[in-house]
Amino acid sequence: MSKLGKYLIFLGKLFTNPEKFRVYLALTFQECVDIGINSVLIVAIVSTFLGAVTCVQTAANMDNPFVPQYIISLIVRDSTILEMGPTITCVVLAGKIGSNIAGQLGTMRITEQIDALEVMGINSRSYLVLPKIIAAMITFPMLVTLACFLAIYGGYLAGWLTGAISPQEYIHGLQFQFKGNYMIFALTKSVVFSFLIVTISAFKGFYTKGGAYEVGTASTAAVTNSCIAILIADYLLAQLLVG
Known part of the structure; x- marks a missing residue:
């Protein structure tokens, strides 16, 4: 069986024979x-x-006097x-969280x-992985929202200090022709990526065989496969939701 087939079977078994709700609640927290x-x-x-560097580099390339300054912050905002x-x-989170889970x-x-969990009649996939999925889908949009705010603020500080x-x-550029659906797009991507x-990562860790080297x-x-999946999903979501 191909790895994709095993992965899909792994996903299907996450939702079979689940434990009681209160068990997942404590694990999810x-x-x-x-x-x-x-x-x-x-x-x-x-x-x-990242926001600071984007602002500085954009400003360095905007040497045309006919281009208004607020375009710099508009580019920082949209990018x-x-x-x-x-x-x-x-x-970044794939490197930190993905390696940890695997x-x-x-x-x-x-x-x-x-194996001990399965001997006790517990669905080990659901018990170990499902709380991680729920927690990631809750916290990733929050982290992405924080990242967007801090990147824009970092650009503000860099533009002001330099x-x-x-x-x-800068503030005028942030407000200029702002499209609220861009944030919905960003949050949708964060849920899919999470x-x-x-x-x-759970699939790779769950089917590990051998010893410490194999872990x-x-x-x-x-981490590698997660990053590749993120980039592919990023392109598909851009075509679907923006393109």
């Missing part, structure tokens, strides 16, 4: 802390500097909301903890 709150710092640092906010943030489940597999654009012009990251290999494969 814990996963929200692990996936969401523990990722705030890295998301804040990356997004702030952040449409691409950098959801896509770059989720690629390593955790891979270690549980080679130490036979997953003198590339005045604060008044599902791909968690399920692909490391599974973690690397989880």
